[in-house]
Amino acid sequence: MLDREGFLQILKIMLNYLDRAYQALGDRTRRGLVERLVQGPATVSALAKGQPMSLPAVMLHLKVLEEAGLVKSQKAGRVRTCEMVPQILTEAERWIGERRQMWEKNLDALGKYLDQGEEK
């Protein structure tokens, strides 16, 4: 059974998943890896081929994406294949989208208020 510490740990992960998602996306190399992986799964060596950096450096970037829950990988023999996990990406999009909509709604409300003022 889940003890108190385990529960708090899960809660902390849930509260911070957007932190890790945006931090993971805040790097051009990692966004490049996402660009590639939305087109379909790819092996680590294929992903590294297009990058102006060493294989270990690419693997570190992939690890950040994996820890953020944006990417998952599995090993078959000596080949590790990565693929996108879309849920966190969708959540990251939703958070921003909702904030933008809120901003637009409040801008509309302000516009209407100012219009009313002019009519008087």
Next chain:
Amino acid sequence: MLDREGFLQILKIMLNYLDRAYQALGDRTRRGLVERLVQGPATVSALAKGQPMSLPAVMLHLKVLEEAGLVKSQKAGRVRTCEMVPQILTEAERWIGERRQMWEKNLDALGKYLDQGEEK
């Protein structure tokens, strides 16, 4: 006139604006400030009031949001007021949205391919 160095500087800023936007959003306190500011402009001291941290700490977070172009501020006398700048937020949403759509498109294509296989 813009010299070569100035031009490269602008190019670098343009290429990295998503880095700074996502890095700025990758912190719960800063997302909290955005949550507040999408509802309308607010003074720095009003923004700090709801936070379990010092005023200078809140100001540092606001600086990160400002440098990312998500927020702008202006001072009138001794009072600094912050407000949202929606463009970068929209760009950050768009980048993720386009990637998600790409992923879904490729998933659909895979689904169709597999369906065809079954029909044969």
